[in-house]
Amino acid sequence: MPPRLSGSLIQLPFSLGAVNPQYILPATNSIRTFGIRSLNPPKPSRFNVSPNLPVLKSTPTAALERKAATLPLRTGVIAIKKGMSAIFDPETGKRIPCTVLQLDRVQVVAHKTRDVHGYYAVQVGSGWKHPKNVTKALLGHYSGQGVSPKRHVYEFRVKDESGLVPVGKLLNANWFQEGQYVDARSNSKGKGFAGVMKRHGFGGQDRSHGVSLTHRSLGSAGPSQGGGSRVYPGKKMAGNMGNEQNTVQNLKVLKVDVENGLVLVNGSVSGPRGCVIRIQDAIKKPWPTFAETTEATETST
Template sequence: MPPRTALNWGVLPPSFLLPSTASTSIAAAAAAAALKQLPNTSRRTIKSIHDPRPNRFTHNPKHEPLESTSTAALARREHSTPLRSGALALKRGMTALYDPETGKRTACTVLQLDRNEVVAHKTRDVHGYYAVQVGAGLKRAANVTRPMLGHFATAGVSPKRWVAEFKVRGKEGLGLGVGERILASWFTEGQFVDVKGTSRGMGFAGGMKRHGFGGQPASHGQSLMHRGMGSAGGSQGSGSRVLPGKRMAGRMGNESVTVQNLKVLKVDAENGLVVVNGCVPGPKNSILKIRDALKKSWPEGPMTSAEIAPTKAAVEATA
């Protein structure tokens, strides 16, 4: 077999195969003019050459202010933030009230305010939001930590057993000064409130009691599995595993529950009692948070301590 001819890599092709200089320069000029007409963007990636669509998080002086800031977040929640503070109360039990005109019986719950006092204020400049810190109950000083003793001493109140915060919409919601007491007359009869508390702990419960499962049949070969949960999930269809969030047997109760739109039926300012319609979460003597209902119109109640209706004892003391 004859040897192959060596390739001449440095030899140019024939002249008739080379493009003319004039045509090359014209094509280069046309390409440069076309590039000048396109927007000045990088072409090393697959980015779009068009302007991006407006985004509420885009920072541009020509656009509206950013909606990802804390100020914008407070503005979005402004419609659902109460105008004034709430109060802490103890659940004393359930009873019933009768309407003398119609004779209708209404089940209700008795709540008692126990030495509610304002402990501190949270402001937008310092803490990022407006809130009123309320303390209730009484606790021995020997059982309170030194930082909390100093916190209560600064407010000029006795050590409290329970402390909670109530967010308010603006500065006008801080009408109650530090150290002032919140009486039962802070709420008015006929208004609606939301009551939040911790539900009763039921311990370990099965699927039928905890989630309302139907259970297994009583016959047709079923043996000793009448209240069982049954299948926890498919095999291949769900990836041969139990999907997260599957409702099963487990601990029931002992979680935060809010009952909304409870009507205030009666207010006893002298004894610190607030009677609300229906039931509230938690066992007797448990602590609850009461505040104006979010899904009802805001009541025309007091905003400062001076607007609270005086109690009978206070009127007799001043007389």
């Protein structure tokens, strides 16, 4: 059977000058009188109802505007954790523990723009890698940008196009200033398979009252019949501990050594010696002044 057209889509076989009433069919619009009622309808939240709140928009422009206050103005750098040390404050004489981070031939590799990728970012590479150990796709990427193959490659989000550093520019240790604050992102130490007491801080079970050989075990994993007689997703159990990305915020830069490429930050940073650390301007502190940093970087390069 050929498909049927609704009355509003039927074409008349004659011109408008000679319209036969028998070919005019009434337009019928079907109204859906059935449906499935939601068991969990959305509930209004009193926190989302206010005349002072802006209207949420789902456009890429609105998404970038919402993140404008939390995106750094400059790119970050890739550093290697060399270990921890301490320096003494000459004014107070206090011993300040610090982490030693070293920059190894940090260079801008590529850009991410809003027109092509939907956001602004700077792709930064560190170290050096032999071309025979690099895939052809990456070799084409490096050769197209005119830079040598890198050991580590990461990208750093920036607010707008003003933060896009020219491709091929070297970022030295004086990219940061003494006294400013940075955020450090790295992977924590991997500790392998661990139980619930070490991994999540469980208190363990009794040492008496019939408990035997299960003093450090989990115990009951799921609720009874009222909870569905199943184990909920995300239940804290024994498993792999560590080796997860961790961000340490508001680390103060204590000292900068341009000749050796060292940046000393206050306190500790997650990860073992030799791990990769990504440091960038802290988003919860005022932005540093860029005039001195730009001039120092240009003179060093």
